[in-house]
Amino acid sequence: MTVRVQSGEGAALAHANRLVWGVHLAVAALLLLLQFVLPPFHHGMLARIMVLASYAIGYNLLLGYTGLMSLGHAMFFAAGMYGTGLTVYYLGFGALPAIVTGLLASIAVALVIGWITLRTTGVSFLIVTMMFAQAFFLATLYFNRITGGDQGLVLAGRLPPLHLGPLTLNLAQPGVKYNVALVVFTACVLLGLWLVRSPAGRVLVAIRENEERARLIGYNTFHYKWLTLTISGAVSGLAGSTYTLLFSYLGSSFASILYSIYPLLWTLVGGVGTIIGPLVGATMMTYVVDITSGYTTAYLIVVGAALVILIMRFPQGIMGAVRARWPQWVP
Amino acid sequence: MSARRITRREAMKAAGALVGAGVLTGISGTLPTLAPTAAAQASTPSGKTLRIGFQVHRTGIGAVYGAWYEKTANAAVQYINETGGIAGRPVELVAEDDGTDPKRGVEVVEKLAQQAKVDFIFGTLFSNVVIAAAPRAGELKIPYLVVSEGYHVPSGKMNRYVFQPGITDVHAQVTALVPWIVKNLGKKITMVFPDYAFGYDHRDFGGTTIANVGGKVAALVPIPPTETSFTKYFPQIPRDTDVVYHVMVGPGVLTFVLQMGEYFGARKPKLFGFIDSLEGVDMASPGLDFLEGSHIWEALPRYADGYPTRYETFYRARVGVNASGASQQDPKNVSTYSHMFGVWETLFVIKDVVEQSGYEKPGPEDYRAFIETLERFEWFNEGNRHPQGAKKFVGRLHQAFGQQFISQVQSRRLKVVDRTRIEDGMYKPEGDYTKQPL
């Protein structure tokens, strides 16, 4: 699960850099082209998977690059969801300002939660984030007169079309859904890539590998971790915000513990510390459930067995295994 | 009710019978080997199969209901196919599990509409799944007929494609029942309800109705999800409470009743419960003796002597439920009798509407005919197709209204003691879907 920082020099490094960016953009281009060939159902599925994968990318930024395993990311996802959904529902916000309020909400939550929880590490961090997320989840029930509780609220009919220059986009249109999801997903991939390869990203890797030494060198390790958690929370929040806009619904179940476990599972299945891993993990899990439930009513056995076998074959996740076999520029 | 149109489908029935001969051989293999009833002799369905998508809670917290919804749906479809199908066409159920999860619920609606290409989607129960999936059904423009009991449909907050024609909503239930509670049990009422799901419908409409008929809400006790022990909340029930109005959902209900019994002992207030708490639960379970003498709402009496019409008897036998409301094969499996009739009735509503609207295949024109025809319905008559009783249907609300039963726990059984009329449950309508564009 280590991120391999290129050790070559000069031209070789620049070449490797170009390759990495190239490979990631090629994935985005592939997703762009897929929409013209996919049948409607898979078109819709992939749109949703891209949003969920963005969430997992946000999660993976924290896990992959600081080694901190959270079980509370649903609160960031849900903060984005409620920050966007409630302003649309009650204040009549359009999509763009609503995304901004969603992002601000998740950033605010991440800043506060990060400041408190980063005093812990390891399994304590896991539990503390879980407890805060549990409090957040219960709060969405407690304030149900505003949030709609677990029944939730429907945004359909309240969201004005999105005006982008001469374009008028209706988020109910499948094509618009897909491309909004693609834009968000690509933005998250690029942000992740940029962060990892930036000077700050290298410090993060150093902190993950040996926090004491990084501190001795003079880095304020707390601030770096705080920054990462906030970005991780913001990306998760952006995913939540996009989800509520594209699927017109917000509700407590998205703040529940299951939605904290999902991104962890997708990331581990796809490959920790890889940018594309979360996409692979989310796609695989979604489709394993979807396909097996069509064949047997006892499909959870198949899902469970698939997880067990997969992790026996590829302990580093799918992309981790791919990267071990092919050159290092694999995403 | 609108005049019956003669459909192209009917005119072409003879031709369809020939064309469908190939399909027929496949279908007849699945027919049961019972001696045909009088009705079954009518005609054997032929032509292109009508495919009805069934969103079912096979896993997750709604799985008890899901198991019985599925059993009921299969029984109804079998009966429909034995008696000539829908508009002469055989019917096939395309069931898909949604895990009682709002996210998966949306995917299931997409899958049924876009991949399985079903004609309609129906059968969803849990309100969070309904509310999450309804916008998607509206976008995909496919009729979505839920059997959920929630007030979401008549509230006007769903869309033109969402209907609830087979079961009365909670708002109507409490509007009908609360006056009875205040009159017969007492004025000071403490409400214990889940802090999720349809708990809010009970709190809001039960609360206002209590005030309207001269009662008083003594306290509200909302119970969070996954709670497994309730004794610690009972001090919040004021001692001078006349009636504890309790509605619970999920696996904790037996514990709830048991602990209430231990807590209050003999000094208990009167109890009025909603059968939702006890669906799938054997009345003879240990701990339920505390409910002896208390009153419980039922939509359709679990015990066969509660509402012994010949329609009800017929329906009960077809679904495979014994006289005590449990499975005929395994009496340990108690049914969700007060909800699952909605599945049966909704399928017959689909049958009626398809036959009267001339619906043939998915598409804007046929769906328009389907929706407008259904919105013009005013009554569904009691009969084999509507064994719970006649239903008034309000087209602008997309909601059906039926009678309700009040039972008392006597010798560990539910004994019907009163029945409310359809008009007792009518409330001031909020929404009007017929004004929405299609």
Added chain:
Amino acid sequence: MSFTGHLFLGLLEGGVSGLVIALTAMGLSLVFGVMRIVNVAHGEFFMLGAVFAWYFSSLTGSFYPALVAAPISVALVALLADRFILRPIRYAPEPTIVATIGLLYILQQLVLTFYGPYARPVAAPIYFRVDFPWFGYSGYKLVVAALAALLLAALWLVVTRTRLGLYMRATQQDREIAQAFGVPTERVYAAAFALGAVLAAIAGVLIVPVQQAHYLMGLDALLLSFMAVIIGGVGSLTGTLVAALFIGLIDGVMSVFFTPTLAKIVASLLVAFVLVLKPMGLFGEDRL
């Protein structure tokens, strides 16, 4: 009801549920301490205990055979899981999380298929109602609490006074050195995993007359015991016990004074802040 009555009820409820949490958590604590793995399926052993209890007691018509048969059955399941899932992945931390999530799905689906979605009750073997001045309380729950306390004491004896306990403590300190000194660490792992599962299963059996057997009851048990293990401090059984009681009491006392959902929020935050202030847990060693 007076303030004293409220407080007494909160403490009583909290104490009883704390002891039951402790029993489940102790199993997880063993597994976590000795094997250093997060077993996400631990709650499912609790659930299996309850389900097997229903099965055996409806088979035999009595609760007591279930008290023995159910934990043994669950131990067998755990041994199989250890042999065919955990050992092949060499107990690596992250793959273990994925694999035990897989195990969780498999166990839940098996129970759903063969036992059904129902919440099924088992009659308590002894039933009486204790009348306090302010309210009545279940006598069986008090018995459960006493039994849980007894079992915890027995566990303490096993860990401190037996060869198995010695092996487990040695493996926990340093697996390689223990192996070098001839401790059969693989068998110790299997034993710890099975013993952990048995503790969870016994908790499930004891609780089933109070809280019915249901195929989804494991998640909550997992979360609560997980909290207890971490807050108590990894590797400290005493810590787990204290933390479990603490969690139970906080929840119980808050519940009688606040509206239910608010009480849960306050209790969650309080527990979180304890861990923020003592990141290594109440009795934690400082090496994790």
